[in-house]
Amino acid sequence: MTDGVPKVEKPKQPILGVVEWFGPGEQHLVESSIQALESLGIHHIRVGLPWADWYTPEGRDGYEWLIRVLSRRLTVLPSLVYVPPSLGAIEGVSSPPENPKAFAEFVDTLTQSFGDVFEWIELPSEPDHTSAWDWRLDPRGRIFSEIIGSAAYRCQQRGIGTVLGGVRPADLSWLGLLCENGVVDFVDAVGLHVSLGARPTEVRQSPAIVDKVERILEEHHRNARVWITEAGCATSSHDDFAQLQAFADVLDTGVERVYWHSLWDLDLSAPHQNGDERRHYSGLLRRDGTPRLLFRLWDSQGIEGVRRFHRYGSNNNRRSAPGDANALEFPSGVVPDKRTARPVLITGGAGFIGSNMAERLLRSGRPVIILDNLSRCGVEHNVRHLCETYGDLVEVHIHDVRDRQVVERLVARCGCIFHFAAQVAVTTSLVDPLGDFESNLQSTVNILEAARKQDPPPPLLFTSTNKVYGDLRSVELVPIGNRYVPRDHGARTRGIDESRPLDFHSPYGCSKGAADQYVLDYARMYGMSNTVFRMSCIYGRRQFGTEDEGWVAHFALQMLDSGRLTIYGDGRQVRDILYVDDLIDAMLLVMEKTNLAAGKAFNIGGGPENAVSLLEVIQYLSELSGIEPQLEYGPRRKGDQPYYVSDTGRFRAATGWTPRTEARQGIARLYQWVRENAPSGVRQAKR
DSSP states (O other): OBTTBOOOOOOSSOEEEEEOOOOTTOHHHHHHHHHHHHHHTOOEEEEEEEHHHHTSTTHHHHHHHHHHHHHTTSEEEEEEEOOOGGGSSOOSOOOOOSOTTHHHHHHHHHHHHHTTTOSEEEEESSOSSGGGOOGGGOTTOHHHHHHHHHHHHHHHHTTOEEEEEEEOGGGTHHHHHHHHTTGGGGOSEEEEEOOOOSSOHHHHTHHHHHHHHHHHHHHTTOOOEEEEEEEEOOOOTTOHHHHHHHHHHHHTTOOSEEEEEOSBOOOTTSOOBTTBGGGGOOOSBOTTSOBOHHHHHHHHHHHHHHHHHHHHHHOOOOSSSTTOGGGSOOOTTOOOOGGGOSOEEEETTTSHHHHHHHHHHHHTTOOEEEEOOOOSTTHHHHHHHHHHHHGGGEEEEOOOTTOHHHHHHHHTTOSEEEEOOOOOOHHHHHHOHHHHHIIIIIHHHHHHHHHHTSSSOOOEEEEEEGGGGTTOTTSOEEEETTEEEESSHHHHHHOBOTTSOOOOOHHHHHHHHHHHHHHHHHHHHHOOOEEEEEEOEEEOTTOOOOSSSOHHHHHHHHHHHTSEEEEESOSOOEEEEEEHHHHHHHHHHHHHOHHHHTTEEEEESOOGGGEEEHHHHHHHHHHHHOOOOEEEEEOOOTTOOSEEOBOOHHHHHHHOOOOOSOHHHHHHHHHHHHHHHOOTTTTOSOO
């Protein structure tokens, strides 16, 4: 107890809700929001309700419908916005109203209509914007305090709790003035609004801000609770970890309740707030419904999962010095080679190929740095496995490879680089060519420049694609059974070699092909030990395939889900598939034989011996599962190669490598892994 005011014991974890504002005609969005919140176990929502809108012809009916629908399944906190009805149709500065009780009467009307569903009502601590109040006529806020205080008194009389919302950390002296004016006498909780900056300092400092609010209340002998009625993180469209960090930080503020802003990203067509486009990317869900990292972790692993990944991504400075092998802890009995003591940097290290490479290195005692933005659904499970299995030997940085400062910092510490991070779907590149360019080409140049600054530059392996050879329509094919084969005997027996002219198709082919050429040219012009793998279809454990890429795993997942599969084209398209363990063998050989591989591009795949058609893979999965597939056919996709099989002779001559896993054996392994390990919710990339 302090000065007669009993201290309220702080909860270990706050009650959690979200903030969302709904406009007219958004019934479908309302229903989608309820479903999303229920999947997270959230039962509280804060929605805006402007005074002015209530008195428009469509406003009252719309808000009555909204509140009734939401309150059937959620606890609704209406956030009343002080914009008088007189300002709904005109512009200008408002003087204090002739009837200070008008707002309280509006609150009375609201509580009469919804007293059965409202536990709390949020009242504004100040007008919504400057045009709603002329502070020159009310410099000490006494008239405004009377308006809000009388509304709070009406709520108190009806047994409804009141929250004084919108209190800004930057101006806590205003809270003290409201206490002096008697407003807080009728208020049950004070609601802070925490700034939504790119990496908001106010969120990071929120425990100290909460303590300051509590001191102000104690000084004025008020015992109101402290909530955070709006907190979030406006960030770029590809830096989800900043949002997760802010959320994890606000969990530890000790407040009773937190409302996260917001459930959905804002509409990009809406004006930027303060000219800052990042504020549009503050939602748990993107506008198309795909979940951000915070939503995925919260949904699949709960709040503890969120906290765990916050630790994974934030505990990156535990090593005493960059590249200092003495600061690293190795498994018992493992003595690292001094030449390879510096950690290996794997961009995209949480993904399918990256996590398999990381585990191979970690098992041998080699320290690994993973740089991944975790944008792909399911890869968080790979990070959890690696961190829990290998501890301090693995270091995780949850950032985007487009962040040049992060890239430079990590490249300066590493001994070699496996650059796997990329946008990997042709279909996505057609929808968002600019994002594809940034992810694939710009990020690769970031890596190359960071490596070039080192002395000596670390060896680098870049994973390119068979799409650099275009659609290969010039290869004449004939159908034989369930597959196509080249009419030319040499192409049929050997496959496509590196002498094939580059012929980019699709934005994806352009971005990967251009990056491919940058990697080779940096090797030529700057003497760097860079190698390019132009890869065919890789498959294996930890692959969460989708309709757009990772097709072998996607077929296995769909077979287990329902047996329904969509094939684009006639299904006779052929690829040479390569099991991931064989790919890792090839990649490690590159790092051992940099003198033979530097500055060269190699076609890497299973070769003619492991060439399969889509229909053949489906048939084999049907045999493994005992499920009869239900096939649907769609038009062949733009840029799709009807036939691609790698001629790996050039790499075999340089290193002696050949694949060891036969296609049917590898597919059976993948199917077994998917059956045993694919986490629930991963089988659909979108909600």
